[in-house]
Amino acid sequence: MLHVDDVSLDFGGIKAIDSVSLEVQEGRCFGLIGPNGAGKTAMLNCVSGVYRPTSGAIRFRGESLLGLAPDQISARGVGRTFQSMEQFEDFLVLDYLLVSRSAQFSTSTLLAALRWPSLRRRERDERARAGETLEKLGIAQYARHRLSEVPYGTQKLIDIARVLCSAAPFVLLDEPTSGTTSGERPSISEALDLLLADGRTVVVVDHDVDFVTRHAERVAALDRGVLLATGTSREVLADPVVRRIYLGLVNDG
Amino acid sequence: MRQFLALASRFGWIVVPVAFVWVLASGDRYWQFVAGLVIIYALSALGLDWLMGRAGIVSLGNGALMAAGAFSAAYLSQFEWASFPVTLLLVTALGGVLGLLMSIPAARLRGIYFALVTLALHFIVVFVGHQYQQTSTAFLGGVPVADPVLFGYELELGVPWLLFLGVLLGVVWLLLHSMYAAHPGRMWLAIHENELAARTIGVVAPRWKLSAFVGSSALITLSGGLLGFYTGRVSADTFTLIFAIGFVVMVIVGGQRSVTGVLLGATAVTVAPLLFGQLTRDLSSGQAGFLGWLRDNVFVLNSGLFGVFVLVVLLYLPRGVVPSLAEWVRARVIHGAAPSATPAPLSAASTEAAEVESGEPPLLEIRDLRLTYRNGARALDGVDLGLRRGELLAVVGRNGAGKSSLMRAVTGFYRSEGVTLRGRVAVDGVDIAGRSPARSARLGITLVPERDKVFGGLTVGEQLRNVGDIDAAKDAMPNEWELLESRWNSPAGLLSGGERQILAMTMAASLRPRLLLVDEMSLGLSPIAIDRVTRALRDLHERTGVTILIVEQNVDVARGLADRVLLMEAGTLRPLGEPDGSPAGAAAAREGSIDASR
């Protein structure tokens, strides 16, 4: 579904990503692991159009994503979550869930101002749907709260609820467990399972290797922008280079 | 009480129509005129709030747009066919077109740069207005605007005009409210919060910014046209920079993203000088002294009143008056009913591990330290730690375990970072929890941070010479001094990662710290560079005897350096065994920092 082909990304002479190629199969979960500064999030930002790779190609369902604006990429079915939700903290939870459903709403400001009946009906239906999604994840009590008033782990859950609400068949999850407590992780795991059960293709970037390998069939390990290994999670974790550089384990044999 | 507050925050807006009806019924011509002016300004300010508060585009263009509206109203109204409603419609349409034009530079320029474009536009439009006024001597005192006739009735100043404006404001308010509460409002809020992030989750930002531009400019230009009709004459001298800024002040003082707030702001900025003037006249008729001085200078004082407003509001209520009030109410209404947000505390067993048993009091003592970030992320969850004088202690743990937060908790946070710290952090028995980084730096605590560890724009020599004591630096790093000297005149931003780390540690040593903290020393370095910085730090420790606390992801590095290694996981600490590698330690290492091997 997604082909990343020999992509490099330079930041003022520093190579954030160095000739990385990846392939994500439809309907599967793909994991990306690596230490801080390995280029995981940079890779994700290349796919969603925040950065433009210095060289290489990114194709989604056979179509090149290079040069497309982030909203155009999103319109083609690439959804994503964020590492931190601080940027949207003023949103009410229910409103936030509807942000990624632009395609379902009329774009006419004027009709909205005039309270056009069909628009109001649509608004009601969408709100009900979003409420159901929150219920499914067991966080319906937060619907009228502002995001900044919600516990951190729940914010992450709400972000996943937003992509679950959206129609995106392909979803990038950026560090869904970072900053959460061990008590909050199972529910994030469940939410990820819900996404997969819904038939979405998921790329999950995280530094919790346990979490990634529990869900992802295929995993890629990055370090300082270089692809160390890809394969099934077992293969990648057995790779001696991955063990040496990422896990710092080699002396323990 | 809570119910009363909830009602107040829901129906507080009723104050506005009540005040309107009161002025309307009062029969006081002066205040009726002022009220009309307030409504016209409020329409303009609502337009600005649409752009600035909702869509996040800052603009100083209200003066320019209103001038365009007023002049075009004056120009059109001289024609026979252009009745009052037709003129207003045309003026509004013109505003929409101007908004369309303004969205072109806005696509290329962000934030403050776009605001400066609108500033430049302001001067250009006013200049054009001046030039137009010079085309006829009849225009010198202002271009006359025809008397407004609405469906055969002449709108006279006083009740008729005020009624017309009141109804108009009501309609605009309703339309805005419907928009903000539905899909467009969500899209603008998303752009306002973070445009780039919003675009990645499907907000077509250019399209929504365009509609905000067209709509808000139409509204602001309409308000300019109304001002022309209301005052009967249009002069470019009206549209000063202060006039334009006044609308930004209304929005900021009253509160962005709040229609009631903007109305309050417009009222305050317009009425306060008049009230102040009247007050001084009433108080001081014929008196000398302070009140007489006040009366003589009231005109001057009034012109500075809004400057005082702005400074006071920005200092004490940075979100504006009405949102701050609403926030206060909300905190009482919603939070009282909110489900408990605190997760259950972790097992108490994890806290007893890191004790120090020797009799000497520790240099650094941390007890039950808990740290929560502004966004609610919990980074430390009951950390206990004792650090002996002269010890070199390492904390290992994977990314996100809370290691860097532990370092920052020792140096302290700035208030603006919004971090909540609970527990004890003591250096030499003095509790320093909650102090600012600058204060703890003066106590001799020096942190080499993970990022931005050197001043990239200064040369190596400049930072070594001007930050601390260069002799101390030389004493601490004799083996690396040659390397530093060879880079003496190159900006630190051009150094390699290893060189940067060495420079950062040297600079820290030049301050002769009592306690040196090094955050992620080996992160992102090649194996050779890791060996080198490890050796440099060991040297530094042996030569100066300084107490050192490092955090590391790399267990090997930590073991090779430290007297003691602790493991941090999910915001708590426990021992990782001695560097000699007892089986228990190795097991802990595998279990803790390397979840993968399970």
Added chain:
Amino acid sequence: MTRDLGTLLVGTIVDGSLYATIGVGFVILFRSTGVINFAQGAFMALGGYLYLAATQTGLPWLFALLAAVAAAGAIGAGVYVLFFRRLVGAELFPLVIATLGLSTVLTVGMMLIWGPQIRTLPAAFEMRALFTVGGMPVTALDVFVVVLAVVAIAGVAGLVQGTRLGTRMRAVADSSLLSGLMRIDVNKVSALAWGLSCALTAAAGVAFALRSTLDPITSQGFGLVAFAAVLIGGLDSLRGAVVGSLILAFVQTSAVLVLGGSWAEVTAYVALLLILFTRPQGVFGSPSVVRL
């Protein structure tokens, strides 16, 4: 024709020097504290009034100038300590509005103390031409303006590049967090940047008032145009401030020659628009980096 060329040259250099003096002060403040100061015009007028007050006590002009500049600098540092220290970390635009608020408060203060009427400063120099450039007479005052700018800018550049204090200012501009960790007193350095910036502006204000008249409104207009010059050069570059000033002064002088005096201000803004469209970060400015 040669006379026009002479006018163009002299006008560019003299006006450019004034803009550059203000602009350098502007850039110093922006780089060290991140504040875009729209109160420059008010500080110019303040310099003029302080100079006037100093000459009225009988001080010779050079000492009056030094006293006015020092006093304006002290007031600038005081403004930081009283207000802007508490706004550290605020967003850019509210900060801009805060400086506009400061500007009106200062203006009102000056009007209350010195009255609202337009003043002229006692002439410090004879208005006789010292020499001519292509038929354009150059007065001692013109020379004074240029010398003042050169001395002030060179002094500041020397301070920032060559002294411990100046290096620390650049360190704070680089990273205020690291500066705090490295025991640099960020508040002291910021107050110094405010003082220095306002002192420079006040010096330019004295020169401006000597050349024309002294009143807050005119100064405000001139201060804003100087700001346009800074933007043309690039907000964060000292060299850019100087070059931008000369470019803008050249454009303005040409416009006045061709179109007439009333076009001076508006051409500055048209030039600003053109530059922002073609090169948003200015001629020498560094482009800002977007992160997510």
